[in-house]
Amino acid sequence: MGQKVILSGMRPTGKLQLGNLLGALDNWVKLQHEYKCFFSVVDWHALTTAYDDPSGLKENVYEMVIDWLSAGLDPEKNVIFRQSDVLEHAELHLLFSMFTPLSWLERCPTYKDQIEQLREKNLATYGFLGYPLLQAADILVYRADAVPVGEDQAPHIEMTREVARRFNFLYNKQVFPEPATILNQVKLLPGIDGRKMSKSYGNVIEMSEPPEEVRRKVSQMITDPGRIRKNDPGNPDVCTVFAFHGVFSAGGKDTVAEVCRRGEIGCVQCKKQLSDSLVEYLDPIYRRRLQLAANRDYVREILRKGAKRAKEEAARTMEQVRAVMGLSL
Secondary structure (H helix, E strand, C coil): CCCCEEEEEECCCCCCEHHHHHHHHHHHHHHCCCCEEEEEECHHHHHHHHCCCCCCHHHHHHHHHHHHHHHCCCCCCCEEEEHHHCCHHHHHHHHHHCCCCHHHHHCCHHHHHHHHHCCCCCCCCHHHHCHHHHHHHHHHCCCCCEEEECHHHHHHHHHHHHHHHHHHHHCCCCCCCCCEEEECCCCCCECCCCCECCHHHCCCCECCCCHHHHHHHHHCCCCCCCCCCCCCCCCHHHCHHHHHHHHHCHHHHHHHHHHHHCCCCCHHHHHHHHHHHHHHHHHHHHHHHHHHHCCHHHHHHHHHHHHHHHHHHHHHHHHHHHHHCCCCC
């Protein structure tokens, strides 16, 4: 048997934040040594919610790929490409739409959740309703064996499995595997204000922040609201700074908790320790990013080569699909 295949992707919405690094990219970097990986910039998916203003899309593609490379994705090991450069995704999505029941799309939990969260947008569109089916096409056009996703996306992979089963049953041919779900090992981080980390809240730390900006944002983090004086005993369980220590100061996490509870360290000193740890963690990513940001031609070439390799693989799948669906003469 050949090397197993993985497909994963992200919407290009701009520079990535620490949550993206810990929730997805770190896992991708590990998986690239075990699987044949296709990593897609899913720009069509971005249009399902931002169709009315695509002005920043092109720039966001560059920024995101630069972040991927900075985090350690190897363009020689992986196929890194832009979704819209491989038209087979759209063709397979169209063919899947011929036999996929509407009820499968309407029952997706993320459908109602996002409509609720994005009430200011008109999402009564087929593109938004059908994006899980486009996602299924993204995955199955490469006959992926597995897909690394967050827990919220797991229902979409189950629908992808159902689409594969239905296709194989209808046309009596085992064209598609049923991809497994690889749940990302997510380390949840709050935003610097203690709420969920979100660009809409303005409380994120981006992967690409310069060291001085990282330190500034750490200095703004919300600490234990019940701690008034420096020597008061603190409660690390309600402190945003300690949540970050738990991820970036692994060796000193327990020590930080102990001295905080005994009132032996002030919040300013605690933030200084976190700043040092976080800047050290991000330093290699930041340095690689400075080099890549100055060489857009290199990034463009990676996407061009990636699209060529992806298209070759997708074309082989579509030959089989067209044949079993009676579309080949």
